Amino acid sequence: MIDVGIIGGSGYTGGELLRFLKNHNDINIVDVTSRQYKGTKISKVHPHLRGMDLEFKDVSADKIDADIVFTATPHGASMNIVPELIERDIKVIDLSGDYRFDDFDVYEKWYNLKHSAPLDAVYGLPEVYRNQIKDAKLIANPGCFPTGSILASIPIVKEKLVDTLVVDSKTGVSGAGIKPTEATHYPNLGDNVNPYAVTTHRHMPEIEQEVVKFGDVKVSFTPHLVPVIRGILTTVHTFLKEDVSSDYVKEVYDAFYDDEPFVRVLDLDEIPRLSAVRGSNYCDIGCFQIDHNGRIVIISAIDNLVKGASGQAIQNMNIMFGLPEKESLDVMGMHP
Structure with a gap:
């Protein structure tokens, strides 16, 4: 034990x-x-x-x-x-x-x-650093926003399809922690969408640090607080450098996350839902839609407290001790 x-x-x-x-x-x-x-x-x-x-x-x-x-x-x-x-x-x-x-x-x-x-320390994103995590003494568990943002971005950056990422995340209020604040007070949060740290959020350099390891890109990030308890829905906007199809981009994601136990690449045009990952360690990635200007939209959904924090931490522990990676984490989301 x-x-x-x-x-x-x-x-x-x-x-x-x-x-x-x-x-x-x-x-x-x-x-x-x-x-x-x-x-x-x-x-x-x-x-x-x-x-x-x-x-x-x-x-x-x-x-x-x-x-x-x-x-x-x-x-x-x-x-x-x-x-x-x-x-x-x-x-x-x-x-x-x-x-x-x-x-x-x-x-x-x-x-x-x-x-x-x-x-x-080893940055604890298993989909990228699994081999280093196995032998690590200290794991720096990734931030919640970076987890969803990095996983949604790496495949197209690695494929050299883009050079700029505009990342827009909507987060549930549990990400602010257990102590209430003026921003998380229900009358200020309910029926509202609150952008904050619009160009200065401390998770932006963390996202940038990791994605630039896969390609020469610029990253801009803005978070929004929304009136839900759990979850982060991240929308990545970027303009393609090449004339490629949505089918091709999806194939890039399928190949990159092949056999990953906690990343689910959805069917073409399927939009990730927070309720589909709530309470689970899954990251759902989907959309892959391209508009007439060559802008592609990629969306990810995670539970900020699980894949964005504690679940990913336990996933890392399992890897460190050579245990089955899904041990104790093999649970589905809680839709609706």
């Missing part, structure tokens, strides 16, 4: 880690930490986990005895925890943004934080 710890288990991503790990055949959860809820049963914070016989603990990183630890902590907090775990030869999957960038100067610029503990 693999002993697993979760640091920061009281948020939405912590709850999703627990939901999937509960049915994992090869793991034993040894610690779930939360200073605020020390001694509180997990089901009091995560009511959907009623029946899990666990309580939150206030345990420092140097006291956790595990084979792997998920750090579901805020940006800036993980860098104070991860080095201690790595030094003790504990594998780590970090769900914050602290280790996602190849260049830590980029992190400091976009997150407005000084990085106190740079470490080498």
Whole structure:
């Protein structure tokens, strides 16, 4: 059995880690930490986990005895925890943004934080870095927006069909975290669509960092908050450099994601739906429609808390320990 710890288990991503790990055949959860809820049963914070016989603990990183630890902590907090775990030869999957960038100067610029503990990490996108993930000690779990955006973009960038990507994402409110804010207050969110960080979102350089590894492209990104709980629907707009058909582009995606367990390339002209991936670790990619100006539209859908966070983290854990990749994650979406 693999002993697993979760640091920061009281948020939405912590709850999703627990939901999937509960049915994992090869793991034993040894610690779930939360200073605020020390001694509180997990089901009091995560009511959907009623029946899990666990309580939150206030345990420092140097006291956790595990084979792997998920750090579901805020940006800036993980860098104070991860080095201690790595030094003790504990594998780590970090769900914050602290280790996602190849260049830590980029992190400091976009997150407005000084990085106190740079470490080498593998970017945890299995569809691209599976071989590196197998031998990694530290995984930087991708951001939710980048996951859907990168997966929707890589095949056409790799094929050298485009040189500019305009990425437009609509996200559910759970992506803002468990603490309510003015932006997530229901009267401000309901019956509304709210663009934010229109040209300055910190996930833009993360998207760009990964897609430029496949081709010379420029990336622009704008997120919108919409009145749904879960999901990110990403629309990638770009103008084709060559006169190719939608059928050809779809074949490019079919070939790139052939045998990928959690990417589903939909039928031509089929539009991905949030409800089809809600609660699941799947990324659906579809549309592939081309207008009269040569603009192609590609759309992806993920659950921001699963493939965009905790599900992908467990997928990475399975790869790291040589387990079946779909172990505990083989669930369909929840449409309608």
